[in-house]
Amino acid sequence: MTMRRTIHEQYSRMADKIELSPLFTRPGEATQLPRYSLPEGESLPETAFQIVHDEAMLDGNARLNLATFVGTWMDDHAARLYLEAADKNMVDKDEYPQTAAIETRCWTMLAELWHAPDPKHTIGTSTIGSSEAAMLGGLALKRRWQHRRKAASQSTDKPNLVMSSAVQVCWEKFCNYFEVEARYVPISEEHKVLDGHDLARYVDENTIGVVAIMGVTYTGMYEPVQQIAAALDRIQADTGLDIPIHVDGASGAMIAPFCQPTLEWDFRVERVASINTSGHKYGLTYPGLGWVVWRDRDALPEDLIFYVSYLGGNMPTLALNFSRPGAQVLLQYYLFLRLGRAGFTKVQQGTLDVAQYLAREVSKIDAFTLWNDASDIPVFAWSLRTGHTRNWNLYHLSDRLRTKGWLVPAYPMPDNLVDLTVQRIVVRNGLSHDLATLFVADLRECVDYLDALESPMPAVKPDSGFRH
Ligand SMILES: Cc1ncc(COP(=O)(O)O)c(C=O)c1O
Known part of the structure; x- marks a missing residue:
């Protein structure tokens, strides 16, 4: 009897905890769980879910966020794909060879979209966003400059990168993290973007490259890549300095090909060595995806590339991260297939x-x-x-x-x-x-x-x- 009562009591206590205890009155809801130290005990999954879910409500409605460039809406098919692929790590290329193959297809499509001379024989990669992509573009510029200088027995002590004062913070980070002097050309009411004006005052033999932004973060304006290239052509004619351009197309590289197709800002401009974009901006995926593509294999020094053997071959890779989500790459491919050029043009x-x-x-x-x-x-x-x-x-x-x-x-x-x-x-x-x-x-x-x-x-x- 005693035994039976005890079991009954135990059950009713559990039932009270799990089923009967109304939502929002369980420990952690009716009381507050510690926020800055690991709680001593466990919580019911329902309770933990509710707490996290409810706090996230305070973030506001992503669709009404007119501040961010990053995707806040995808359709139900994308949502299904995302869930199905949530467990894929992009770096596990031997375990997920198809995701790796799809990644290659995506950047090859971008190389073609951006008029690379030979898209199938260039090189690119997905990244976690444009910031990582920009770092890789900047590193390639720096390494190429170092090789050139070393071959001529010249100093490689003081590399600099020239860009508008309105660059996104990723370029300040690049210069800081990779020890490159940042040379900012100030924007003004007369020169609202970097437009090649006065460029000769900023570049010299230590300039690894010039960044041209397609879609300045502060205002959305394009920097005229052709005009910047023309200024660099004049500088080369005068001084012999041959300075490449990296296009930061975080936003614009997925708008211009569809909405301003005759504007020459991409690999049609010979000085453009590399281009980055954010898949998660106007590439229309959820956050966590960037791309960088080089004009050709020569634009990316071989010693920045690591080779992994999978897919029965020897695959070149480069990245700052190791593990990162693979799902976004599948989402990008889904959108490329789903929209094609016509669909992207309509949407953009x-x-x-x-x-x-x-x-x-x-x-x-x-x-x-x-x-x-x-x-x-x-x-x-x-x-x-x-x-x-x-x-x-x-x-x-x-x-x-x-x-x-x-x-x-x-x-x-x-x-x-x-x-x-x-x-x-x-x-x-x-x-x-x-x-x-x-x-x-x-x-x-x-x-x-x-x-x-x-x-x-x-x-x-x-x-x-x-x-x-
Ligand atoms: C011009 C430009 N470059 C780079 C970035 C960084 O992009 P991400 O957030 O994808 O790292 C941004 C972000 O707004 C940007 O506008």
Whole structure:
């Protein structure tokens, strides 16, 4: 009897814990689990799931995030593929030879899209994002320069890389991590991007290369690769220096081929040695994928390549990471097959149309001055019109828009223009025209609210939204 009661009690205690205890009243929900030390005991999976799930809700709605360039929407087929491939490690090429083969097909397709002279005999790789891809592009430039200099018995002590002051932070990291002097050409109202102007003042015999950005992060504008190459041609004619270009096409390398096909920015420009892009930006995959492709095998020094034997052959690879997810590569291939050139053109043009509609609407608001109009990638920026108000600034507007769920960052422009604050919208596949009209209505309402204030708003600092 006693024994039976004990078992009964035990069961009812377990049942109480597992089934009867209503959601949100279990330990960890009704109380708080430790946040910065490993909990002593276990939790029910349901409880742990609920806690993580609920906290992630505070991140906001990714679809309303107009700050990020990175994919926030894929279709159900992609979601299925993602789940099926979540366990694949990209580096296990001998275990997953088909994923490896698909990776090669993807960068070969990109080499062709970007007009490599002989796409099947060039070299490229997937990466975790454009940052890693940029590092590999930069490393190849540095190593080529070192080889040239050593062969001529010249010093390799002081390599430098020339780029716009509006480069993405990955290039600052590259220079810092790999000990290359960063030479920034400042942007200005007259030269809104690196355009070859004054380039001769920045390059010399120690310049490993020039970075040209297709889709500047701050504004979305293209840097005119042909014009930069022409300036370097003149420099070569005058000085003999033969300086290659790496194109940072994090965003634009997946827009220009479809929406501005006659614009020559890629391997059609002979000085372009390598190009990177983010699969997870306008390559339309979820986060965790970049690509880098070289013009030909000569553009990537052999001593940066490691050889692995799988697929019955000897496969060249290079990467900074070892393990990383393989699923994104499959997602990219899915999109290449699913959309093809026609589909990519339709999707990217649709996104560009929405961005241009938004830019037109923003330009109609008296408070603003457009910096650019989304005619390059679907990104544009604006500033507060001089003299419009002393009561609020774009940081206040950014805050106000957050209350409606929209994330639209405000930030200072780079060196030389730091006094200018801009606000930027990145339009991605998933922001429909319909949703964009709702954004415009919210933006107008927020501006009207701020304009109606009779005294200045307290100063706001840029906010990361980070909570402990
Ligand atoms: C021009 C440019 N280069 C590089 C990067 C870094 O890309 P990723 O986030 O894929 O590492 C970005 C990201 O916004 C970018 O805009």
